[in-house]
Amino acid sequence: MQKIHPDAQSLYQEALWMLEERLDDLKEAPKEGVRLADFDLADFTFKQHFAQKQLSDLPEKSQTLIISHLQLQNAKDPRAILLRLGKSLVGDGLLMATLLGNESFKEFKEAFAALGETRGAPLPDVRDVGGLLTNLQFALPVVDRELISLEYPDFKSIYADMQILGLKNSAPLGAGLQGKQKWQKMEEYYKAKFMTAEGMLKVSIELIFISAYRPHKSQPKPLKPGAAEISLTEILNK
Numbered sequence: 001m002q003k004i005h006p007d008a009q010s011l012y013q014e015a016l017w018m019l020e021e022r023l024d025d026l027k028e029a030p031k032e033g034v035r036l037a038d039f040d041l042a043d044f045t046f047k048q049h050f051a052q053k054q055l056s057d058l059p060e061k062s063q064t065l066i067i068s069h070l071q072l073q074n075a076k077d078p079r080a081i082l083l084r085l086g087k088s089l090v091g092d093g094l095l096m097a098t099l100l101g102n103e104s105f106k107e108f109k110e111a112f113a114a115l116g117e118t119r120g121a122p123l124p125d126v127r128d129v130g131g132l133l134t135n136l137q138f139a140l141p142v143v144d145r146e147l148i149s150l151e152y153p154d155f156k157s158i159y160a161d162m163q164i165l166g167l168k169n170s171a172p173l174g175a176g177l178q179g180k181q182k183w184q185k186m187e188e189y190y191k192a193k194f195m196t197a198e199g200m201l202k203v204s205i206e207l208i209f210i211s212a213y214r215p216h217k218s219q220p221k222p223l224k225p226g227a228a229e230i231s232l233t234e235i236l237n238k
Contacts, residue, residue: 011150011161015098015207016069022209023096030094033065035057036085055081058088070095074166075122083136092216095138100165101126101145101206108203111190115182125206137220138212146207151200155187158203164212 034053050067058066066085075081085095101125112118126145131140152158160228194202213219 006149011148011165012070014148014201018207019069019096019098019209020068022211026094029221030065033094034154035065035067038072040179046132053143054089057092058084060087061090063088063093065091065094065096065154070098070165071098072099076184078124079132079136082132082138086136086138086212086214087213091214092139093214095210095212095214097210099124099129099208099210100118100167101129103145103147103204103206105162107194109191110193111186114189115186117182117186123206124208126206129208129210133210133212137215139215141210141212147203148184148194148207150203150205151196152203153192155201158201189230 009081033050036049037052038053050065066088068085072078073083082095089095100123104123126143130141130143133143152161190201196202
């Protein structure tokens with residue numbers, strides 16, 4: 001599990017660098033594009049310049065590259081957003097996105113469960129994200145993830161960063177704890193289980209990365225059944 005500087009802006013920037021690395025690794029990646037401004041939580045700058053656009057300002061079949069950075073987990077209807085983004089791409093246009101996954105803040109989930117409390121709306125599951133892209137008929141979808149371990153000096157810093165990331169109505173700040181005493185018990189449990197020897201509070205983050213294209217006739221197609229020169233049966237029987 002990777003460790004980075006424990007504040008939300010650094011997490012934001014670190015995730016951006018990871019996204020840029022994935023973009024750089026793509027062969028013949030578009031050189032021009034836009035970044036989605038909806039649900040924007042913090043300023044971020046790419047090595048390349050990408051104009052900032054609202055989703056409502058993106059006509060159909062108008063963009064070769066659209067980038068969404070740590071935004072989709074805050075959308076009420078991620079499916080509708082992805083569908084609209086797909087329609088805004090030209091043929092063979094590329095969508096690159098990052099979002100927080102459901103493995104994020106697992107320490108809080110355990111602390112809430114220990115008190116018999118439910119948490120807020122779940123964050124996306126990486127398998128569901130892949131299935132959604134396929135269901136929406138994106139071409140050549142790739143979904144992967146990175147697990148990151150953060151350390152914070154106190155709960156105030158954690159809660160402040162959660163709010164920066166737009167999580168006040170989602171897990172874990174949407175949990176049903178009511179009253180100061182219950183919050184104190186939750187925090188006591190958390191400290192007992194997830195405090196380091198140096199007195200720092202551990203927080204796990206799952207970053208999900210998406211790359212997917214609008215379908216185009218120039219893209220590689222899977223072989224039809226029986227078209228392979230060597231059958232799977234032959235390989236397995238060797």
